[in-house]
Amino acid sequence: MVDVDVDVDVGVIFFDLDGTLVDHRSAVWETIGxxxxxxxxxxxxxEELLASWWALEARHMRxxxxxxxxxxxxxxxxTPFAESWRCYPDVQPCLEALTQLPGAPRLAxxxxxxxxxxxxxxxxxxxLAYFDAVLTPTELGAAxxxxxxxACRWMRTEPAxxxxxxxxxxxxxxxxxxxxxTGIWLDRGIDFVTGGPSPAADETVLRIERLTALPDQLSRTxxxxxxxxxxxx
Numbered sequence: 657m658v659d660v661d662v663d664v665d666v667g668v669i670f671f672d673l674d675g676t677l678v679d680h681r682s683a684v685w686e687t688i689g690x691x692x693x694x695x696x697x698x699x700x701x702x703e704e705l706l707a708s709w710w711a712l713e714a715r716h717m718r719x720x721x722x723x724x725x726x727x728x729x730x731x732x733x734x735t736p737f738a739e740s741w742r743c744y745p746d747v748q749p750c751l752e753a754l755t756q757l758p759g760a761p762r763l764a765x766x767x768x769x770x771x772x773x774x775x776x777x778x779x780x781x782x783x784l785a786y787f788d789a790v791l792t793p794t795e796l797g798a799a800x801x802x803x804x805x806x807a808c809r810w811m812r813t814e815p816a817x818x819x820x821x822x823x824x825x826x827x828x829x830x831x832x833x834x835x836x837x838t839g840i841w842l843d844r845g846i847d848f849v850t851g852g853p854s855p856a857a858d859e860t861v862l863r864i865e866r867l868t869a870l871p872d873q874l875s876r877t878x879x880x881x882x883x884x885x886x887x888x889x
Contacts, residue, residue: 666761666838666874668813669754670791672822673767676842676867677747678777683740690736738773743781744844750867751786757874764789766807766820768799801831808837821870825855829862840864 674680754760764787767774771792778784789810793799796806808815815836822828822842829839841863843854857863864870 665817666819667817668762668764668808668811668819669870669874670764670766670807670818670820670832670837671787672820672824672828672842673765673769673774673777675823675844676821676828677743677765677783678781679742679744681846682742683737686740687733687737690740738776741777741780743783744867746867747781747783750870751783753868753871754874755786757871761819761874762788762811762813764791764807764811766791766800766803768793768803771795800827801835804832804835804837821867825857825861838862840870842867 671677751763754763765774765778767790769792771790771794774792775784775790778787778790784790789795791803791807791810793803796803796810798806804820805815808818811818818837819840820828820832820837821840822832823844825841829841832839839862841857841861843857843863843865845854845865847854864873
């Protein structure tokens with residue numbers, strides 16, 4: 657595991673939502689299983705449908721965000737999907753610990769998901785109060801990775817004083833780093849799409865295996881590593 661030690665004053669921490677705060681993959685898996693059980697004469701295996709789902713989800717995300725939602729999805733998928741949401745157990749302890757840091761950084765959610773649905777997830781698990789903002793393409797006018805600069809402007813901070821934490825190595829970490837933020841990879845040990853082992857990353861990637869490791873890294877002021885800047889509040 658690579659220590660998350662960088663010389664940066666942290667004013668804002670952005671958190672991805674799906675796969676970081678809420679177990680999106682397991683919710684999709686459970687929902688597809690329920691759809692199959694309810695479908696007469698279903699022959700496809702859940703694994704096959706899940707693989708197809710990720711491709712469709714990526715392809716049609718823009719249409720979904722624009723409100724062009726297929727009736728079948730609205731009628732047959734969304735209700736069991738919402739019933740399948742689960743919050744990772746390390747989320748609330750992490751957020752609570754961050755609020756206890758001296759000069760605690762501001763927290764925000766940065767997600768490509770539908771704003772109403774994403775807020776509903778956070779409300780379901782009592783997490784909304786921890787965040788100063790829940791930022792989606794609706795508010796920012798852009799999705800990740802283009803949204804990073806807009807998110808920093810929204811929070812009135814410079815990218816150099818912002819951290820982005822997420823489970824997707826490419827879009828949450830590398831793209832955030834290219835935008836000038838400090839990207840931290842939450843490696844939960846599973847590839848979001850394939851369900852196999854996590855992708856390989858070189859030693860320059862800042863990596864944690866659980867969210868509860870984040871507050872300790874941020875509070876390591878004595879070592880001159882990552883510092884929290886109270887002036888950014």
